Amino acid sequence: MITISMNSPVPLHDQIVDQLRRLLATGGLTVGDELPPVRQLAGDLGINLNTVARAYRELTDAGLLASARGRGTVVIATVEAGAEIRQAQRDQIENHIGSAMADAKLAGCGPEETRAMIQRQIARLWGEDQRFPEIAR
Amino acid sequence: MITISMNSPVPLHDQIVDQLRRLLATGGLTVGDELPPVRQLAGDLGINLNTVARAYRELTDAGLLASARGRGTVVIATVEAGAEIRQAQRDQIENHIGSAMADAKLAGCGPEETRAMIQRQIARLWGEDQRFPEIAR
């Protein structure tokens, strides 16, 4: 469900938060779903339970999860598309996308290969049936 | 030329390295170009010169830049597309792209808006004239 990289410069709890947010955004996690106990997930990942607890707490503070002693952690909200976007945030996101695609080019991916990656991700995120007849300018 | 964010969890020198690599991959920097002196860039960004020097050194170690006391830092190599890609690296890149696009959806971007972002980035990376007649599956 979650994978982490010990080599990455991004902290472990941030990696977990990012992936959970991604699952919440893509439908991999929906309201009512229970998350694995901190000890279990920490054990699976081979890290300390505090690190997982911290990730859960950050999302709890964000209003996406709810935790209670003895009862576990559940999803109470998911982020739905259509929310208001600030321009600064939009620029940051486009920058992030551009950075990822630059990495692809940097690693030797050609445009066709990159396009295939994007296609897969679009299908995964917005549904298999979503079609984009053309993306030419 | 370079912008940094003090709020980001990613270290300053990593931010600089990422953006420089991106410039090297996109043609914003080519062989022979001189980089700003560490003191100047550090001053512009409002950070310590060591942080910039570290970023330069990392790229120097990677063989992309060359630095010399008193003479400055110049680009000696750029990364060209077509290099061999390992599968693990490819998966990581696709994961990165997917993460960026998930962020977009998370922030409320619809598929059309995301597609527009991608379109701009493709044009920027692989040239204005590059066309992608369709990206449907």
Next chain:
DNA sequence: TGACATTGTATCAAAGACTGATACATTGAG
């Protein structure tokens, strides 16, 4: 009801990374 396993939370310490201040070494210009 009471004991106990399960789960999240809090506290504290250690280790490491990042950033910065400062001094040093090299190059080139005048």
Next chain:
DNA sequence: CTCAATGTATCAGTCTTTGATACAATGTCA
């Protein structure tokens, strides 16, 4: 030769991250 410009090295301070451990709350089962 002098000196400004530039990259490099060293050291210290501060913060973050991670982990070990103990605590608190909830639910289950005898």
